[in-house]
Amino acid sequence: MKFGGTSVGNVDRIRNVARRCLATQAAGHDVVVIVSAMAGETNRLLGLAHEFGEIPDAREMDALAATGEQVTSALTAMAIHQLGGQARSLLGHQVRVVTDSAFTKARIRTIDGSRITEVNKQGAIAVVAGFQGVDDAGNITTLGRGGSDTSAVAIAAAIGADVCEIFTDVDGVYTTDPNVCPLARKINKISYEEMLELASLGAKVLQIRSVEIAMKYGVPVHVRSSFSDAEGTLVTSEDKLDRDMERLVVAGVAYDKNEAKVTLREVQDTPGVVARIFGALADKNISVDMIIQNVSSGAATDVTFTVAKADLPRAKALIAEIGPAVGMKDFVVDDSIVKVSIVGVGMRSHAGIAAKMFSLLAGEGINIQAISTSEIKVSCIVAAKYTELAVRALHTGFGLDRKDVHEEPAT
């Protein structure tokens, strides 16, 4: 059972978490709880750190940030005691969650589940501080923002848990963002692959790495609300989906406004030039998402690509620097774009899904600026102003709208 920062945001909510853990235990389960820092605490600590420079020492950042989860784990154990239960808090170095030494973004190497199992055997609830680990030298490390999801899934894998429940402030994974599309439905079951694509495409409900680990070790992940007992969304393997494959070729529609489009005009069309441009971007750690190169009509060609908006200033500086060497005439930036995507494992066995997407967008008069596809996903770049229109058109067109609303007579 993993509870995020909002779910442990104050003393009453921690009490609520304790109650929920005890109810699960009373139902006959061994319970391990993974907790995040109380909402606001990590930012308070980072604020203190930034008083000592823009980029404080990464090792010390981790020693500092790890206290947030340590506080919550101790308080949660106390809350369980107060309700008459047994509990023991465990920190990253006590469990042991062994990571590499990449401070502030460490990756888990091994987890020893025996200390947790031992606590459970004594009839107690193990309350594990999420987000943190320890490297081989005994230094405290953290897994980066949202790392508590990763902790939870990795610990579930290590102890062979029946399920990893991720409690959050939404009640599950939706077919698309309900704020954009009021007809969005909660998904009952979704495959790891689809969840991974949705997480990569901007759905924030689960951290990408946690889904990767769940998929690798086959951990069923149940995403559900901290504030209700309703069933949420089960993330599981494709063969366990009991989905009506006919209707649900597409599982969800995602959108991401965090990209910008860069077009280099009249670049020299000779071998090695494109490699030079993207090599230089890679050297600066600037991730390029989509690339479009038009068919050349002579000695020069236009090259278009998209990058994260956060990387745009660095990308622009780099292009300005290397542009002359590749014969570039000039370059144009467009940050009023959105990437809309459809995701679904059913695409593998259904031809024509991409074509249907293009036609649905065309039907709304939306021009497609770039396309990328994978086995279970199609993404299109369109003008940002079409975001809501495009999402709703795809959601309805692929049969994802809520039935209860959908089938009511129009009012």
Added chain:
Amino acid sequence: MKFGGTSVGNVDRIRNVARRCLATQAAGHDVVVIVSAMAGETNRLLGLAHEFGEIPDAREMDALAATGEQVTSALTAMAIHQLGGQARSLLGHQVRVVTDSAFTKARIRTIDGSRITEVNKQGAIAVVAGFQGVDDAGNITTLGRGGSDTSAVAIAAAIGADVCEIFTDVDGVYTTDPNVCPLARKINKISYEEMLELASLGAKVLQIRSVEIAMKYGVPVHVRSSFSDAEGTLVTSEDKLDRDMERLVVAGVAYDKNEAKVTLREVQDTPGVVARIFGALADKNISVDMIIQNVSSGAATDVTFTVAKADLPRAKALIAEIGPAVGMKDFVVDDSIVKVSIVGVGMRSHAGIAAKMFSLLAGEGINIQAISTSEIKVSCIVAAKYTELAVRALHTGFGLDRKDVHEEPAT
């Protein structure tokens, strides 16, 4: 170098600590800093804990409270980095400060100094989180309030430090409380034994256990101000004092208002009765300080003793319970008393010091209600209203007044 909560109470003060550490390093020393939680932080954490019951689980209290020092140690290391220095924070379990498992009041068993020495060898300052340790099972423990002094002295002993500097918000140990006696002087050097008596008698500048450890391992302790470069007070072995023994038989005058006096009237004067009373008090963990039994004038006698005011309610309940069995007529409590004490190793070789104390008090018309002595201390219980009068009379009478003021003509 140990800095208490006030000395690291905010970001600017932490910067000041970093500056001071770097200056000491620049002067050619290997530097180890022990830090407390930022002033107010421990109380904030305890406040959170008490939301989950009056007596939260002790193990979890320690996991919680230890975060206070963890935060300060990381921030102090960052501050040193920002000023261009090298530093590494070390927690109790990283150093390893191994303690017993008496959570919230653990005692240090062993300290491995090698990790600290290693940091120093790399030219870096080791920033150790005070107050905390780890037991054999890997649980986090704390040493109790003021435990950072104990951490500092014990670590100094473990690494064979030349000196343990305790930085605090006063500039040293005084001959008596300057708030009570404006003529109090800062003591340049004081022996471990004297410091131990003064600490036991209510002087709050050093924790008793830290002085015991310093004495046991011969660690020179320099108590000084965080806010000035002035020399403070060196606590050292008796043979290193270069004191004018004639003048300074008495090193300091202490007072303690935290005791109350209990008199049991007309207790049965037969063997075993007194043992029964004090045995019962000891069983309840109530420490008795002084005991006075008057010479018996028949079958009954009065028995008087002092206890800490905090223990008084429990002591009264116990006396009421066992009183009838020892034939007690009734009992009287007086909590308007003060214990004034003189301390000095010179007493060993000077007769008549106690007599001089009694005569100084008598000269002010102060009645002595009880007396206790040790080799280097004489304590008297007097009415609380005489506190200031008694302290000043003893301070002047034993030649402790500041000369600069003392020798000025009266204005």
